[in-house]
Amino acid sequence: MSHSLEPIALCRSPYKEKFAIPRQPNLVPAAIGRLELQGDCNRAECLRGLEQFSHLWLIFSFHQNLAQGWKPMVRPPRLGGNARIGVFASRATFRPNGLGMSVVKLHRIGQQGKLHFVEIAGLDLLDGTPIYDIKPYIPYSDAVPEAAGGYASEAPTPMPMQILPQALAAMAAAEQAHPGFTQLAEQVLAQDPRPAYQANAEPDEAREYGVRLHDRDLRWQVRQGCNCVTDVVAL
Ligand code: SAM
Structure with a gap:
């Protein structure tokens, strides 16, 4: 079954190129971005109640990599860029459906003229990234303290x-x-x-x-x- 999707928002981000974007969200809390609602979704009703949540899930497209397709095995930077693992055992951007997901902090919900937007912090998204869904992060079920992190168990050591x-x-x-x-x-x-x-x-x-x-x-x-x-x- 195929299912066509339209972006519900566009991400405005301080990251203007892929290089140096953190490899996961929340590693750079000082990165503040904006989700600008699009088309039929650009209405206050769509966001009503969202302010009760501190964090959001974003489903988005790795739009800048779509044209390059995907491979069943990838070399994650966490493994030094040499060892290969299956694409589904990775968070690689070259994936069959080109979709990414990130948990980000909700900063504020606002309006500028007719545009409704959500300001977020800690994003790992390129400027212009199409957003396909926004969902509240629900701690009692989304947080799994005993989860095993495989080859990505530890956060990388920060450099001064x-x-x-x-x-x-x-x-x-x-x-x-x-x-x-x-x-x-x-x-x-x-x-x-x-x-x-x-x-x-x-x-x-x-x-x-x-x-x-x-x-x-x-x-x-x-x-x-x-x-x-x-x-x-x-x-
Ligand atoms: N947290 C997401 C996930 O797990 O699906 C993204 C992880 S992915 C490894 C993060 C990288 O995606 C960033 O370092 C950046 O280079 C790349 N990226 C972010 N937005 C992108 C976009 N719109 N198109 C292509 N690559 C993008």
Whole structure:
């Protein structure tokens, strides 16, 4: 049986590219996004009662990867990027139906002109991600304290961040334009966004990495296990 779906909302996110988006939600609580209701769903009634819940489930499409199809086995970064496991034993983005699910924190419900939106925190979604459903998180049944986490049992160890003197003014400017930017940068870099093969290799301290957060290009180098911010360029 096939079933066609239309997005009920679009996600507005500080993450403007896939690189450096955390691999799961709630690892970067400073990431604040917005779910903008679409079409027939853009009405206050659809959200009535949602404010009673602290967290939400989002069902969404890995829309930027759909064209690349899927494979039955994947190499999760948590296993170093080499070992292969079945797609259904992973949270990989290349999946048969291209669907993702994330638990996020509900910040507030609001309206701007005719647009109804839900502000969320801790998302792991790219800007523009189509949302197919929003459901309240129900702790008594959704939380399973005795659950086994397999190869992803432990949260990754966070990496520290240092802002190099040459980047202090640019970081302050980004903070002024986007309050919370410094914390966002720190939490994003703490996840070590480098590809697993680079993170596990002998570090190349001269190599500079960059990622777009909001309208800034955050640039850093990895020196002695620390993320050193070298610049924050306004785009
Ligand atoms: N929590 C979700 C899940 O388990 O289904 C997503 C996990 S997936 C490993 C998280 C990654 O999806 C992010 O690091 C980002 O690179 C990627 N991603 C997020 N939104 C996407 C989108 N719209 N299209 C393609 N990839 C996306």
